[in-house]
């Protein structure tokens with residue numbers, strides 16, 4: 574699925590920061606075959622490039638004219654977007670204390686000048702490997718194993734920033750809770766392998782039909798899915814719900830054991846609210862869940878929505 578990025582097959586991005594062009598040239602030569610190498614010759618430039626490029630690793634010279642490497646590292650670690658980027662300090666041989674200070678500032682390693690190319694390469698490549706592996710693990714922890722779409726944890730992670738944005742802009746937030754109708758009967762009738770395939774097909778169809786970059790589709794477990802739609806009012810939420818119902822109908826998956834249709838269908842509960850600083854994700858889920866319950870008790874294969882303040 575397109576959301577799972579193949580990090581391990583991507584060329585790593587390495588940022589080299591040094592005020593001596595000769596040092597940069599030496600390091601560039603060492604890594605240009607394995608990495609996309611970027612270069613900065615001042616602290617300010619390093620900070621800007623770190624924010625814009627999100628490098629996988631930074632090689633940071635300690636002694637620089639305007640802002641020294643320690644100060645650059647401090648600022649990187651104090652900024653949310655750059656705090657996770659591993660930093661390796663590059664220090665002169667006569668500055669023993671720099672190593673201690675560097676580790677205290679959160680560096681993962683240090684390299685002494687003059688460079689020993691084999692050692693420098695081994696250290697940098699090891700740290701890059703660790704960085705890319707931890708990216709993969711972090712990404713996997715946010716995805717549902719069966720379907721490859723985001724999981725519940727992913728909603729928890731994303732909700733705060735989505736709510737903060739909606740609160741600032743005073744824009745409504747919609748949430749859909751989705752259930753595959755009579756899925757237990759589907760499993761009993763067709764077996765678990767077909768059941769798993771059905772869930773994967775449904776997940777793919779939901780994912781393909783929710784297209785705005787900040788919308789979030791996820792699997793909450795079993796046959797339950799959720800869709801978070803920032804900046805979306807009731808009309809928008811209903812439109813998305815209808816599109817999803819239609820997309821599942823077009824999958825045309827036979828379901829002889831269903832009591833409402835001969836094909837796989839969905840029940841959807843939708844809730845739209847202006848976010849408040851106190852309403853948690855749980856609260857929004859609860860509102861949508863009430864509507865899902867209603868959709869089920871009114872006969873399934875339908876969408877029910879709760880209006881503002883109703």
Ligand SMILES: [Mg+2]
Nearest residue numbers: 592634636637
């Ligand atoms: Mg220097």
